[in-house]
Amino acid sequence: MQNEEIAWIFHELADLLELKGEEYFKIRAYRNASRILAGLDEPVKDAWKGGRLNKIPGIGKNIAAKINELLTTGNLKKYQELLEEFPPGLLAIITLPGLGPKKAGMIREKLGITSLEELAAAAREKRLRNLPGLGVRTEDEILRNIELRQSQAGRALLDLARNIAAELKGYLELLPGVARVEAGGSLRRWKETVGDIDLVVASDDPNTVIDSLAGHYRISHILEKGYDGAKFQTKWGIAVELEIVPEEVFTLALFRNTGSHAHFEKLQGLFEKKENSAAAALLGRNRGEMAEQDIYAMLDLQYIPPELREDRGEVEAALEKRLPDLVKLEAIKGDLHVHSTWSDGVADIEQLAGRAKAKGYQYMAVTDHSRSLHIARGLSLDKLHEQHEVIRELNKKQEDFRILTGIEVDILPKGELDCPDEVLKEIDVVVASVHSAFKQDRETMTARLLSAMENRNVDIIGHPTGRLLNQREGYALDLERVLEAAAGYGTILEINASPNRLDLSDVNARRAKEKGIKLAINTDAHDLKRLDEMPYGVAVGRRAWLEEEDVVNTMPAGKLLKYLRRR
DNA sequence: GCCGTTTTCGGCCCGACTGTTTTCAGTCG
Known part of the structure; x- marks a missing residue:
């Protein structure tokens, strides 16, 4: 069982406990554990074997015991019991924007609804609007979001698809008679979401390949089988399609498949x-x-x-x-958006810097959240000051790597920044982002972003549209005006490399380039592992036709700092 | 649930927005 799978179980466990009405702090402990396990730098299994589970901060006696149960038996009794009590459909319902455990519970109680399909039907029949606390607007919103969800059904995020593909590729390559395996399709094109995983296999014995893959533990069942290919359902929902060809036409097949x-x-x-x-x-x-x-x-x-x-x-x-001569991963010289334990990250500054250095970077900006973002333990001005002192001290100890001072400052609902100008002025890298009041109308939100860009201390706008792939659309925004303003002010826009954001998108980043806007490709990492997500951001940059000169964090440290101070 | 130069219970922890209300519960980041 891999880290992500264990983390997912604790994530669902937290949702289930929320449905059950458990105490807030207990739920938070599970959520926290889920996040920690997902970001853990070694296989959970290794820590478990080594008896180090409860050495991990955030994993105590109880959660360690549950991990032990999972790894020993492959199951978790408490999880199974809760799943019986609350149908999986309810879990889907509470992931809809605007619906939480209370409303989901109420809807279930009043109308007996336990699935997205039933909920959509009730919304269409206008049966939701008269429930307590709900109205016409919520009903419309629910239906719209379910339809949005259904239109994306079956499309997996790129990182999940790539991870599964890599695993299956490694497995197939070891089979006798298999000469080559490559992923094609939208996965090879690095599209942000993937409908199914296409694998092209060079082999003269299709039957053996198909039968062997059918027995892989990731595969739940076979969907179609032909002479030279087959389609499988994986346990993670996404389908895998095999195309098996003789070695001499492999390149041609991969080309067409891509x-x-x-x-x-x-x-x-x-x-x-x-x-x-x-x-x-x-x-x-x-x-x-x-x-x-x-x-x-x-x-x-x-x-x-x-x-x-x-x-x-x-x-x-x-x-x-x-x-264009497309930007390459190797050209990236640093990460300009990273969170540490000072706010809501799970790795400390030295750990992050160590990993960044190991990647061959020259610099990394620590951009923790600003004071108003309480849930993310945003830094007070004093703490921020203290952190920057610590960073200056750390920099004295190393010559070939530079930790840049930074902040991810909230763009507050009225457009002002969550940090005074005289403080921002002294900070190396100021990323400004929206984290609240997502439902503002288009005009207000556009003005809000414009107001932030107008501030000369702001270097980068973080995840500019706020979208979360397969979860929520970006906020209402006149992106054209935002691009015009960024071009005018010289504001850098971010390509957030996190596979659930990829924001700006390829299409929008390309429009930005056409307007002469510079981009920064950042991971927004909250743990060591997510520092490794840079390739996803670079892929968006490549899909946006970006060249090295379009991306500011391809500059060496000295040049970058000069560039940031130019405004 | 976790954590503890606080040692075994008590703290953790939050304000703003939204849609529904007409004073507020639920949701969100």
């Missing part, structure tokens, strides 16, 4: 114009040596990296040899 459809069709058009000469050349080659580059070369195109294959002008650009 898509997108629109990109592929456009290339097909080019092939047809070539009157089969290219296709003939393709078939005439020694196929074993063929690389994807050759396919593009045959069409007189520059090589188009998978991230660009969306038919958003990349084929035209490749024809004219003007594809």
Whole structure:
């Protein structure tokens, strides 16, 4: 059982206890444990074997005992009992924005509703609006959110899909007769969510491959089976589709499998114009040596990296040899948005810096929350000052790495910042973000962000649209005006690399670039593990056609600091 | 539930917004 799975059980346990009406602090302890386990830097199993479980801060006697039960028996009695008491549908209902345990419980009691489907039906039949505490607006909101959820059904976040894909790839590669395995489809294009995991396998024995994968512990059952492929359902909901081909056509199959459809069709058009000469050349080659580059070369195109294959002008650009030189992970020299134990992170500054350094970074900004964000233990001005003193001391001990002072300052509902200018002025990296009053109307929210950008102390706008993938839409915002303002003021916009945000999105980041706005690709990590999520942000940057010069944290430390102080 | 230069119980902990109300409970970050 992996860390994420154990963490997920405690997460659900917390929700279940909330439905049961348990005491707030007990629920919080489970939530906290879930977060800690998900962010733990070693397999929980190793800590368990080594008897170190209750050495982990936040894991006490009781939760350690439950982890022990999980790892010993594969099950948790308390969890199972609660699941029987509260149907899984109720858990889905309380994840809807605006609905919590109290309202879900009331709706269940009054109408016997225990699933999203039943809730949607009741909303359509206008049966919710007369319940105590609910009205027409809530009813509309509920229906809208359920429909939004259903429209995304089956699409997994990229990190989950990539993790499962990597595991299955490793497994398949060990099978006899399997020469190569690669993930294709939207996963290879690094799209923010993935419908199913496409794996292309080079093997002359499809049956063995299919039967072997069917027995993998991640797979719950087989959905379709053909001669040269099969589709499976995983236990995590997302489907896996296998395409099994002879080794000599592997590259071609992977190329076609990667898509997108629109990109592929456009290339097909080019092939047809070539009157089969290219296709003939393709078939005439020694196929074993063929690389994807050759396919593009045959069409007189520059090589188009998978991230660009969306038919958003990349084929035209490749024809004219003007594809961008896309930013690479190796170009990233630091992370400018990281949380420590001073606010709501679970790793301390030295641990974070150590990990950042190990990645080859030159710098990292510690940007803990500002005073008004109580739930995240936002820092008082005194604490902030103290933290910056600590950082200055830590910097004295090292020469080849620099910890930058920072803050993630709240943009308060009326647009003012949650920290006085004279304090902000002294801070290396000021990230300003919205964490409250998400339901403001478009005009108010736009003015709020504009007001923050106007402040010359603000360097970066954090997760600019506030969206959470598969959970909630961004706040109402006139993004065009925000982009205009960012371009005018010289404000940097963030690409938040967290796989559940990826905010700005690829499309919006590309618009930002077109307006001459600089971007920062940051992890917003709250633990050591999440510092590793930078590749997801870089992928968004690549999908946005960004080059190294568009991304401020590709600059060396000295140049960056100068750049930040220019306003 | 966890934690403890507070040693075994008591503290942890929060204000703002929302939609429903007409004074507030529930939700949220």
